[in-house]
Amino acid sequence: MISFGPTEEQEVVREAMRDFAEEALRTVARECDESASVPDALLQQVWELGLTATQIPEEFGGAGEERSPVTNVLVLEELAYGDAALALAAVVPSLFANAILDHGTEEQKAKYLPLFTGESFHAASLAMVEPGPLFDVLNLRTKAEPKGDGFVLSGQKSLVPLGDRASHFLVLAHNTAQEGFAGIEGFIVPRDARGLTIGEPEKNLGLRGLPTVGLTLDRVEVAAADRLGGEKGFDARRLVAASRTALSAVMVGVSRAVMEYAIPYAKDREAFGEAIAKKQAIAFMLSDMRIEVDAMRWLVWKAASQLEHGLDATRAAHLARGYCARESMKIADNGVQVLGGHGFIREHPVEMWYRNARTLGVLEGSVTC
Amino acid sequence: MIDFVPTENDQKILDTVRREALACRKYARYYDEHEEEFAPDELEEAKDFPPTMSLFAGRKEDDTSVAVMSMLLSAGQCWGDYTVRMRRGKGGLGNAALRAAGTPEQVSKWEGLTLAMAITEPGCGSDPSQVQTTAVLDEATDEWVINGEKIFVTTGCRCEGVVVWATLDRSAGRAGIKSFLIEKGAPGFEVTHKEKKLGIRADDTAAMVFRDCRIPRGNLLGGKEEIPKESSGGFRGVMKTFNMTRPAVAAIGLGIAEAALDFTREQLQGAGFVVEYGGSLQSQPAVVQKLHELEGKFEAAMLTVLNAAWLSGEGKPNNVEASISKAKGGSAVREVTQGCIEILGPMGISRDHLLEKWFRDVRITDIYEGTGEIQRMIIARDLLDYTRKELN
Numbered sequence: 207m208i209s210f211g212p213t214e215e216q217e218v219v220r221e222a223m224r225d226f227a228e229e230a231l232r233t234v235a236r237e238c239d240e241s242a243s244v245p246d247a248l249l250q251q252v253w254e255l256g257l258t259a260t261q262i263p264e265e266f267g268g269a270g271e272e273r274s275p276v277t278n279v280l281v282l283e284e285l286a287y288g289d290a291a292l293a294l295a296a297v298v299p300s301l302f303a304n305a306i307l308d309h310g311t312e313e314q315k316a317k318y319l320p321l322f323t324g325e326s327f328h329a330a331s332l333a334m335v336e337p338g339p340l341f342d343v344l345n346l347r348t349k350a351e352p353k354g355d356g357f358v359l360s361g362q363k364s365l366v367p368l369g370d371r372a373s374h375f376l377v378l379a380h381n382t383a384q385e386g387f388a389g390i391e392g393f394i395v396p397r398d399a400r401g402l403t404i405g406e407p408e409k410n411l412g413l414r415g416l417p418t419v420g421l422t423l424d425r426v427e428v429a430a431a432d433r434l435g436g437e438k439g440f441d442a443r444r445l446v447a448a449s450r451t452a453l454s455a456v457m458v459g460v461s462r463a464v465m466e467y468a469i470p471y472a473k474d475r476e477a478f479g480e481a482i483a484k485k486q487a488i489a490f491m492l493s494d495m496r497i498e499v500d501a502m503r504w505l506v507w508k509a510a511s512q513l514e515h516g517l518d519a520t521r522a523a524h525l526a527r528g529y530c531a532r533e534s535m536k537i538a539d540n541g542v543q544v545l546g547g548h549g550f551i552r553e554h555p556v557e558m559w560y561r562n563a564r565t566l567g568v569l570e571g572s573v574t575c
Numbered sequence: 576m577i578d579f580v581p582t583e584n585d586q587k588i589l590d591t592v593r594r595e596a597l598a599c600r601k602y603a604r605y606y607d608e609h610e611e612e613f614a615p616d617e618l619e620e621a622k623d624f625p626p627t628m629s630l631f632a633g634r635k636e637d638d639t640s641v642a643v644m645s646m647l648l649s650a651g652q653c654w655g656d657y658t659v660r661m662r663r664g665k666g667g668l669g670n671a672a673l674r675a676a677g678t679p680e681q682v683s684k685w686e687g688l689t690l691a692m693a694i695t696e697p698g699c700g701s702d703p704s705q706v707q708t709t710a711v712l713d714e715a716t717d718e719w720v721i722n723g724e725k726i727f728v729t730t731g732c733r734c735e736g737v738v739v740w741a742t743l744d745r746s747a748g749r750a751g752i753k754s755f756l757i758e759k760g761a762p763g764f765e766v767t768h769k770e771k772k773l774g775i776r777a778d779d780t781a782a783m784v785f786r787d788c789r790i791p792r793g794n795l796l797g798g799k800e801e802i803p804k805e806s807s808g809g810f811r812g813v814m815k816t817f818n819m820t821r822p823a824v825a826a827i828g829l830g831i832a833e834a835a836l837d838f839t840r841e842q843l844q845g846a847g848f849v850v851e852y853g854g855s856l857q858s859q860p861a862v863v864q865k866l867h868e869l870e871g872k873f874e875a876a877m878l879t880v881l882n883a884a885w886l887s888g889e890g891k892p893n894n895v896e897a898s899i900s901k902a903k904g905g906s907a908v909r910e911v912t913q914g915c916i917e918i919l920g921p922m923g924i925s926r927d928h929l930l931e932k933w934f935r936d937v938r939i940t941d942i943y944e945g946t947g948e949i950q951r952m953i954i955a956r957d958l959l960d961y962t963r964k965e966l967n
Binding site for chain 1: 576577578579580581582585637638639640643852853854855856857858867868870871872874875876878879881882885886889896899902903948950951952954955958959961965966
């Protein structure tokens with residue numbers, strides 16, 4: 207059924223997340239951006255919202271609520287409306303946990319899911335992106351060679367979120383025996399694995415409140431038991447679609463933040479004797495923001511709905527990601543323009559959102575739904 | 576719940592409509608090139624298909640709402656061809672106005688007729704408050720006397736009557752505008768010509784004049800003769816009919832744009848390009864990247880249409896969302912069809928294919944039922960909480 211109506215529970219969650227985003231994330235976003243760090247206390251505060259644990263089955267210590275990509279994109283939009291970097295940091299554990307939940311063997315679930323149902327924040331991350339130009343998940347340069355029952359991993363990863371504190375990494379690598387999605391394998395690699403070097407914190411244009419690192423894998427040996435999904439491997443198509451959908455939801459949140467900041471500014475700021483919002487040149491920029499925030503959100507919901515139905519959401523997620531990347535960049539760009547010189551000054555958050563929008567548009571594997 | 580997956584029942588209807596629509600496509604070029612002719616009200620192929628409304632029998636509670644389905648149906652039909660229909664429905668835009676604003680007596684008297692809607696004049700389009708056509712009450716005979724000229728009247732030739740916007744008092748601005756029901760054959764009412772257009776050529780778009788055209792006093796739509804003072808409440812009532820027609824015209828344009836996308840994708844695939852959605856966009860050839868971008872625009876616009884319709888189906892206010900869908904649809908169809916020609920190069924402009932026709936047909940989408948600029952004004956006023964006076 208085609209329907210745009212969130213359930214009552216989803217409305218409640220949405221509202222709670224919006225309040226949290228405004229009170230807990232927006233207020234510290236600038237500080238985290240300037241210091242390129244996220245306070246442990248904040249991660250703990252987010253942890254207590256139960257974002258990761260809620261959808262983990264009770265048998266592994268979670269709340270056992272239905273795994274819902276739709277609810278998750280609603281949450282992500284709201285958190286990102288507060289701050290995109292902190293929203294991503296908040297849900298890093300889900301990157302690992304959801305992958306185990308969706309694709310892991312029973313042993314993997316029993317072994318790893320309880321890590322995420324405790325009282326303190328637990329970081330484990332996904333290592334998907336790789337350094338160098340033209341990153342393409344279908345052409346991973348990190349290789350997985352079979353060796354005995356297990357595999358040997360070699361290559362480099364970058365933009366691994368919270369890699370500075372993650373206990374485990376889910377490393378995506380190309381099993382050269384196959385091409386395309388079928389050739390993508392996931393491996394659970396503990397932080398202290400032999401041959402794994404964790405790099406210094408990366409210095410990025412945007413999302414600076416989200417610490418990221420690079421990984422170097424020098425013939426890291428992985429046991430068969432730590433191959434995601436076991437012998438049959440896992441559905442990489444679904445993981446990639448979930449990652450793109452979630453990333454798009456974050457872009458919707460950033461875009462809405464820009465729009466809602468630009469509106470009161472344009473009404474207050476006067477030029478030539480009246481509010482600049484009364485000039486069509488400005489009013490139309492704001493209208494376009496409103497139009498595109500809606501359009502982006504529906505694309506995200508469509509992809510999330512397909513995921514929720516267990517359908518192949520590859521196309522919907524791909525189109526959503528491309529569309530949201532372009533339009534969120536345009537909205538952030540115009541947000542700076544509406545604020546004029548003030549859009550360039552770090553006293554206002556718009557310049558940060560401008561950097562964040564550019565950054566989000568090229569990321570994959572930083573968030574999931 | 577939030578859900579974007581059509582049910583089996585939904586899908587069956589959508590598939591049937593698409594199959595039907597394809598039958599219309601073979602006549603598309605003919606009626607494009609024979610502008611003076613009218614496509615038949617019913618095609619021979621129609622007899623093999625059940626009437627569209629009969630497809631809605633046996634709907635279940637978890638099926639998509641009729642409001643949303645009607646948008647998908649419009650898009651599906653126009654994906655075949657905009658101007659050729661298997662069966663041409665009787666109603667026109669004027670019928671929507673009648674249903675929205677007519678008194679019960681007017682509705683029962685006029686609902687059986689195909690009614691066109693005449694708003695635009697040679698000197699006024701987007702700002703209908705500038706309507707120059709006048710209506711003067713002749714108390715002696717209890718008749719309205721209508722004088723003026725109307726253009727761009729959709730179904731103006733085929734219709735049996737027309738809802739005409741005329742002013743009782745030009746100095747009263749928008750508040751002075753009323754709608755009048757005028758039957759074909761009324762003395763002084765003449766359809767002067769069928770317009771020659773860039774696209775949707777087989778569609779019947781007429782110009783008409785009213786010279787001392789006399790109609791009964793009871794033909795004022797809604798029956799309220801007084802001019803409201805400051806408020807323009809009556810006018811707002813008239814504008815309400817746009818809340819479904821705006822998403823609907825966007826859906827029509829998007830159906831055509833989808834045909835253009837499908838054709839372009841097939842041509843690219845035929846030329847050996849792989850169109851797939853798994854890998855990163857950056858590693859695709861430029862034409863495939865472009866196609867993906869256009870597909871995204873199409874999808875996004877279609878979803879804004881479905882959202883506006885869904886709200887209406889739920890009985891929720893949707894005037895801003897209707898404008899969003901119209902603004903987004905209007906720009907998306909332009910970008911999509913222009914882009915498809917760009918992708919295919921010289922082949923795209925050949926009249927051996929329908930792409931060049933689709934490019935012409937969709938251009939009206941961003942103009943009629945309120946231009947994209949008008950929609951953006953409506954959206955901006957809502958966003959900024961401004962009145963018409965504060966933002967115009």
